[in-house]
Amino acid sequence: MINLKKLLLKLLQKETIIGESNESYLNLMYPIGSEFITATNMNPGTWLGGTWTLVDKQFSQLYAASNEGVLTGITWDSTNVQPHATNARNITVLRTGHTLKVYAVWYNKVAIGEDDFHCFDLDTTAFGMSSGRICGQQGIEADGLAAIGMSHDTPAYSPSATISCTAEDWVTYGTSYSANTGSGMITSFEVVPGSLSAMNDSACDRFYWKRTA
Amino acid sequence: MINLKQLLLKLLQRNQKIGESSNSYLNQIYPINSVVITNNNNNPSTIYGGTWTLIHKDFSITSWEDGTSPASQTDTVFTFNSTYWTPANYCAIIRCPNFIMVRLQCQNKLALSNTNMKDNTVQIGSFNLSRLGITEDGGFSQMFVIGADGLNMTGMGRFRKNGNTWDVCVDDWVGNGTVTAYTSGTGSNCYLTFYIYPRFEYKLDSACDKFYWKRTA
Numbered sequence: 001m002i003n004l005k006k007l008l009l010k011l012l013q014k015e016t017i018i019g020e021s022n023e024s025y026l027n028l029m030y031p032i033g034s035e036f037i038t039a040t041n042m043n044p045g046t047w048l049g050g051t052w053t054l055v056d057k058q059f060s061q062l063y064a065a066s067n068e069g070v071l072t073g074i075t076w077d078s079t080n081v082q083p084h085a086t087n088a089r090n091i092t093v094l095r096t097g098h099t100l101k102v103y104a105v106w107y108n109k110v111a112i113g114e115d116d117f118h119c120f121d122l123d124t125t126a127f128g129m130s131s132g133r134i135c136g137q138q139g140i141e142a143d144g145l146a147a148i149g150m151s152h153d154t155p156a157y158s159p160s161a162t163i164s165c166t167a168e169d170w171v172t173y174g175t176s177y178s179a180n181t182g183s184g185m186i187t188s189f190e191v192v193p194g195s196l197s198a199m200n201d202s203a204c205d206r207f208y209w210k211r212t213a
Numbered sequence: 214m215i216n217l218k219q220l221l222l223k224l225l226q227r228n229q230k231i232g233e234s235s236n237s238y239l240n241q242i243y244p245i246n247s248v249v250i251t252n253n254n255n256n257p258s259t260i261y262g263g264t265w266t267l268i269h270k271d272f273s274i275t276s277w278e279d280g281t282s283p284a285s286q287t288d289t290v291f292t293f294n295s296t297y298w299t300p301a302n303y304c305a306i307i308r309c310p311n312f313i314m315v316r317l318q319c320q321n322k323l324a325l326s327n328t329n330m331k332d333n334t335v336q337i338g339s340f341n342l343s344r345l346g347i348t349e350d351g352g353f354s355q356m357f358v359i360g361a362d363g364l365n366m367t368g369m370g371r372f373r374k375n376g377n378t379w380d381v382c383v384d385d386w387v388g389n390g391t392v393t394a395y396t397s398g399t400g401s402n403c404y405l406t407f408y409i410y411p412r413f414e415y416k417l418d419s420a421c422d423k424f425y426w427k428r429t430a
Contacts, residue, residue, distance in 0.1 A: 037248035039268070039427040047244060060268065063412055092354075094410060097311050101410055103354050136408070141356060141369040141384055143332070186371070186384070188356040205268050206248055206425060 026050055036209045041201045044209050051213035057196055059128060060205035062095035069106070073126025077118045082107040087184075091120075095127050098199070100191040104165070108183050112142050117167040122191065124161050128203020129193050131159035136190040140167045143183040159194035239263050247428050254418045257426050264430035270413045271310035271423035272346060278305040290345055291315070291381075293338040297322050297330075301402055308346060310423070313409040315372075317381070321401050325361055325368070325386055333371060333382040337405070340379045346420025347411045357407035359383065372407055381405075 026049050030036065036044045036052065045052045064071060069089030076089065083089075087107035094101040102122065119140065124132045165187060193199050201207075239262050243249065249257050249265070257265045277290045293300045298319040305316040319337065323329045342348065359368035368386040372379065 037250065037425070039246040039248050042244075042246060047241060058269075061413055094412065096410060096412070101355075103356075139356065139358060139369060143385065186356060188354070205427060 023049065030211050032211050032213065034211045036211070038207045038209065039205050041204075041207055044211075050211050052209040053212050054196070054207060055210045056208040057199055057201075057204045058097055058206040059095045059099075059199060059203055062127065062203075063092070064095075064127070065092045066090055073123040075121045075123070076106070077120055078109075080108065080110050080118055081120065082109045093122075093127060095203070098192060100124070100127050100129065100132065101188070102165075102191065103188045105184065105186045108142065108185055112167075112183060112185075113170050115167075115169055117170070119165045119167070119185065119187075122163040122165065124163060124191060124193075128200040129161075129191065130198045130200060131161050132163060132191040132193050132198065133159050134163055134189050135192050140165070140185060140187040142170075142185045159198065163191050165189070243428055245428050245430065249426050249428075251424045251426065252422050254421075254424055257428075263428050265426040266429050267424060268427045269425040270416045270418075270421040271425075272308050272313075272416060272420055273422035274307075274309060276305065276307040278307065289341050291317070291338055291340055293319055294336045297335050298337060298403075306345070308420070311410065313345060313347075313411075314406070315381075315409065316404075316406045318402060318404050321361075321403060325401065325403070327386045330368070330383040331385050333380075333384060335383045337370065337381040337383065339381070342379060343417065345409075346417050347409075348415045348417060355407055355409070356384075357405050359386075359403055359405045361386075361404075362402040368403075370405060372409065 030044075030048065030050065032050075035055070036048070038044065041054070041057075043052050043054075044050075066074065066089070069076065069084040069091065071091050071093070073093075074091055081089070089104075089106040091102070091104040091106075100122075104120065106119065117140075124130065243261060243263070245263075248268070249261075251257060254267070256267075257263075290306055291304065299322060301318040301320050303316070303318040305314075307314045307316075317337070323335065329335070354371060354373040357370050357372065359370050361367065369384045370382055371384050372381050
């Protein structure tokens, strides 16, 4: 823990050496290269002086769990996925650091096995991210078989506000995955922003500033 | 712009901590919405005054890792379920500021098939949560892929809270249908890696070394 009184004494004792300018004190307390953290996007230069550059920010923690499968920002594919009344759906999103972590459970409505089996879309803007990409994907697991790979295709090959959870292909073990069998499906993955600017200030609670001059 | 020298002189002349009698000094150094970091769970208000709210914690970095003697056996951070698995020669758990990376290797005792292992009936093992640095609550489920030696079979598992423990379970296996090498007791190597992202309120203070405080008043 900082002993502020000792720090202040040292600063004053050095007065004869460093002079009396405000910049000299700033250089002692926050020399160039120092970092300062704020909870909102407010530049420390406005009250401390000096030149400060935003070098990082992090999301405030948000934990959102669906109520009977309904969660703002999630749109289930009603063609492929069963409604909650038939079988439970659940989805949770944990926003922390720089990422959204998604965990979802649902049941099939049509036969599993086709390529590009679309399950749901996630709107990143509902979670404070203007656009993002899937990473850390762990596949989509259906009861007794596994889909390896998920597509991110809206649009392809660039960050998007719409993250598509889609099984690209399936490795089949059983044969019981026809339409309306209600086979449980499950996945987890992460969504990361392409840049700091994709993280909305209102969704962040730590802004890291570096003194550059 | 503040005059730092005048500020410091006033502080010392009054021989008081910032904020004890007035927030004006505090406002000049740490205005509302500033963030300070402490290395333990001591509210900065006891030093600076004002009102501060804890908004985040970071784990201290540590690891349990042993290439020849599994961490699960020597450190009891993770315990393999000996009914189904034999710990192999690698087990690594690395705790980073915001997540815990888990890397396990084990060998099967049962046949690796969807008949024997499905629907989380086969537990790979469980964590000692307090050793890991998290509380009993706040589990965040996650899927992971299990690779079996030779990659003719792949499983998917789930890391999840199960009562008062956090289990690592097998959900299902898939294969080419003609694999014969993964029968009971063959000791085929299985590999899995996943990350644990606990909410900050579920991180034990004793496992953290950075506490982020936001000044709210």
